[in-house]
Amino acid sequence: MSGRISKGIAGGLFAVRPLILLAFIVATVVLGLQASKIQLNTDIRKMIPLDHPYIQNFLEHQSDLNLGNDIRVIVEETQHDDIFNADYMQALKDVTDDVFAMEGVDPSKISSLWTSNVRWNEVTEQGFQGGEVIPLGYDGSEQKLEQLRTNVLRSGQVGRLVADNFRSSVVHAQLLDALGKDGVDIPALSAKLELLRSDYQKKYPNVSIHIVGLAKKAGDVMSAAQEVAMFFFFTLALIAVLLLVDTRCIRSALTVTGCSFIAVIWQLGIVSYLGFTIDPYSMLVPFLVFAIAVSHGVQVVNTLANFAAGGMDSRTAARSTLEALCVPGMVALLSDAIGFLTLYIIDIGVIRELAMAASIGVAVIIISNLVVVPMVLSYLGVSGAAVRKIQAGDKKDHPLATLFARFTKTPLAIVSIVIALAGYGVGIYYSQDLKIGDLDKGAPELWPDPCADQECPRGFQPKHRYQYNHDVNFLVSNYSVSADVLVVMAKTPVESCNAYEAMETIDDLAWQMRNVEGVQDVVTIASATKQIATNMNEGSLKWATVSRDQYALNNAMSFMPDSLYNLNCSLTPVYVFLDDHKAETLDRVTAAVAKFAKAHNNPDQVVFKLASGNAGVEAATNQTIAANQYPMLALVYAVVSVLILLAFRSLRAVICIIVPLGLTSILCQALMAQLGIGVKVATLPVIALGVGIGVDYGIYIYSKLSEFLKQGMDLEQAYKETLKTTGKAVAFTGITLAVGVVFWVFSSIKFQADMGILLTFMFLWNMIGALWLLPALGRFLLKPDAARARQRD
Known part of the structure; x- marks a missing residue:
């Protein structure tokens, strides 16, 4: 059934090759012009969960007071x-x-x-x-x-x-x-x-x-995020060179690289038409689109070269390539696109735009690489050197095929599955230490202060990449106030923010908060009133209290800083200065405030509302991510599993493809925990996007393997043939893309360096999982076609 559909699609498309290529060129020009208009997003609202109660409270009262x-x-x-x-x-x-x-x-x-x-x-x-x-x-x-x-x-x-x-x-x-x-x-x-x-x-x-x-x-x-473009073009050039070395065909290398770059142009042009922008976090998307496009382009070139080595002319080889890759390629790309869309459940603007942009980019690859690359190569063909390389490889076993084919044998398959189960156990154990939010002082998006653990000379000027965190460290080291402030809003009836009952309750909250670990100091209208009363009574500390006399409290208001109450005295902030904005600090402090508010909120006196200040915004973001992290990941895997099931109509296929992916996700979370990388706006999408990248490998390998099994080959022979074609392309793609992103560790943005580490790990481990664990699982789940096997015998 799928074979007839593939032949019909390939035949229909190749019948109008010139029109498709002309339309592709026109669309590239139009979308390229639109892509040049895309702007860097400067809207902080897109980086926070606007519907979170903390942010809603902040927005409701932001015109009343200084809220951080x-x-x-x-x-x-x-x-x-x-x-x-x-x-x-x-x-x-x-x-x-x-x-x-x-x-x-x-x-x-x-x-x-x-x-x-x-x-x-x-x-x-x-x-x-x-x-x-x-x-x-x-x-x-x-x-x-x-x-x-x-x-x-x-x-x-x-x-x-x-x-x-x-x-x-x-x-x-x-x-x-x-x-x-x-x-x-x-x-x-x-x-x-x-x-x-x-x-x-x-x-x-x-x-x-x-x-x-x-x-x-x-x-x-x-x-600093503007330098991401430099890394992108460096990666593009590096991948083009490695493609040329691997294929020994400059036409193929330039076609794949060019069409993959055009996919990025289309993606940027389309999102620009839709009114989206580029922000520091979604700058990852163009590279991911390019990476996925290269992955599929390599499969196309490898398959086409194999058909050409078998004696087909360029047009027939290209059409046969489209027929062979139509179903697995479409399934893989649809899995990517729909899987990326699951990020949309997270109520943070930059993540939602990232989800849309990534899905659009992957959908574009269906045209740019799955359809256009074989059409272009149907005219250009592949070089004689590429064909001779394939023919020479057919005469002897490829080292890759010899190595990984061994995992189809029962003893090694059992060992592999045991190792995988151990990997799951180790990953789950260490991923328990994975934290939500920031794990370092200052701004973890940027590099830490070189003077954090030592005293720098006065006037020391760090490099720009360290500057902000150096400045934060200078503030914290030399002042009693902190750069991390949680603002609790105390709402009272009009003209009652200085009523004794309200002030007493606010003072009780301040005392409670000063005794919470991670709190440096608390400033409130009550603490200011105590200081004013002391000053008015010859500095006697006996008067450092909230008076029950309302006239005395009213008199103190004439000396009260206007930052501690609004115009109609119906709102007063409680400034909680924190040691840092680490996730556990924010959790501990907000939990203490919420517990106190639950016990003491009284609409007739005072109601405490969380939260504002930079720490309040961070706390709201952390809570949103914590609530959606695992539901999002579960949804990604559910969508991918359903699509695999629909495509291959086999639960065995789902198990063979999903199990290696799951191992990668678990180990990635364990790696994040050990490297001190928290789950936040910058890193959460990487976990989901890694699934989308890895599923391509598994689908292509399983599709080719099942094809050989249907011909009656035993599992070891079928997997050897798979490795000579699709497997070799998967290995090349994984290694090439990993080499491309590993250089991100030199970025002046720390979160880009962190993403480079995570992506390098995912590219390599997804590749290893697909090549090593999939055949081991197949040893016990997949069987050759018995009837064809008898015919072969």
Whole structure:
């Protein structure tokens, strides 16, 4: 049945070869022009789960308060003992002015020693005294600098805006709505901040600039991701050379490489027409499309060369190739496409767009490589050297065939299956340590700070690939605040955020959180009230409490920072500063807040809502991935299994193809756990996409093997013949693609280096699994056609 369908399809397509090739060229030109218009995605909303309750709470209240959408520009003094000198203060003033004028920064929410909202106050015999930290009439003189030092000490900003060692200070700026529809242009803002860093370090030799914040991290990742294109073209050239070496036919090598590259152009053009963009995480997709296209192209060239070596002319060999590969190729590519679509169940924009882009790219390969490659080669043919190589190989056993055919024998088959079962056991055991989310401090997408475990000299300037994490480490090492902030929103009735009952409950939450492992400090309206009450009573710590007298609480509000309540006093944030944003830290802290909220939420007094801040966004993303990781993987395998079952109408086929794939997935998760790679937005798709890449190998090998078995060959002989054709192509593809991606370890983006390691492992292990474990399983599941075997005898 499938043979008649294949012949019908091949015959119909080859009857109109010129029209198909002309349409292919026209479509390539049109889609190429469209692909040139595709843009880098700058929308942070696509990188987070917008429907998660944490994010919904964030979006509901983001206009009320500072909920963690900010940047910190740290100006470090590198030559003097402290910041109290005229040159430094002038540099800080200029930096403050430039940050104030930046597009994307909320000019009403900037804090620096030079801004009027940073004040000092004290209680004296004459009453309250206070003012701006910068002394009136400041002129850079020693007298004014000494007064500035005194004002800083009285301001309560040491550890917040001023470093504990007085060698740096912060310009803290809130951003405009980065998660709104008309949000901040993140790459543009990041580029301006980088230019500010460069300009001031040249203008002021005594100054070093450090910049941290969610927007800066995202901007650095997007900037560094542009080099992915360099790796892509390097891989393309390398694969073309290896194809030429293997096939000994420049026509075949250029045809496969060219059509595979055109598949990428089509994919980019189509997604651009659909309004999608490219982001740092979906930049993996063009390479995957190219890799899968090469895999199928190699099968086409190998099969065509074998037909040509048998004496067929170019056109007949090409048509026979399309007939032979039509069903297995279509099944493999449909399995890839539908399998990739299962990623769509994860409610994160970049993953959903990645799922669509990958599925579109794989569907395109059906045309570009499965149909067009044999048609082009029907005109060009394969070289005489390629034909002679095939004919020479037919006269002697190929080393690959000799090696792997042994696994069809019962003793080695049993050993192989035992090893596979042990592999499953080891993989499951070690994959238990696999974590969701980030496992390192700072931004794990970028390389860790070289000064994380040692003290670098003052003013040390790391390479750009380390810069952001170096800046984070500088902040954490020199200030009492952290770069990782979880913001809990305390919702009260209108004009009741300073009611005693609400403040008491908020203070109880703060006490609970300070005792949670991983929490550095907690700042609330209650803690500020205690400090104000102490200052108003001659600094006596006996008054460091939340008063039951509402008039006293109302009086304290006149000194309350406006970042701790909204305009109608119906919302107040609880700022929880964390040691890091590791997955276990976020889980522990959010669980503690949720437990407290469940026990103490009272709509008439205060209701606690999670969560905002960069740690809140990370926690929401981790929870979304944790909830969908295994359902997505199960769905991928279910879809692939159903398609294999429909194609081959055999449960034995499903077992032979799926078992090696499952082993690869389990071992990949164990590898991630041992290498300290967490499951997150960047790595989750790789696990699913690895299944799509590997299923091609198994389908092609099983299809060819079953064909020889139907001819009556015994399993060992059938597998030897399979290895001489399809198996050799699988081995070449796996090794070539692994060599191509292994160079990703040199990327300036750590998550791309991590993906390079994972993909290298998957390409190689999927290849090994298909060549080694599939025939071992076949020893006990597959039998030759008995009637034909008798005829052969």
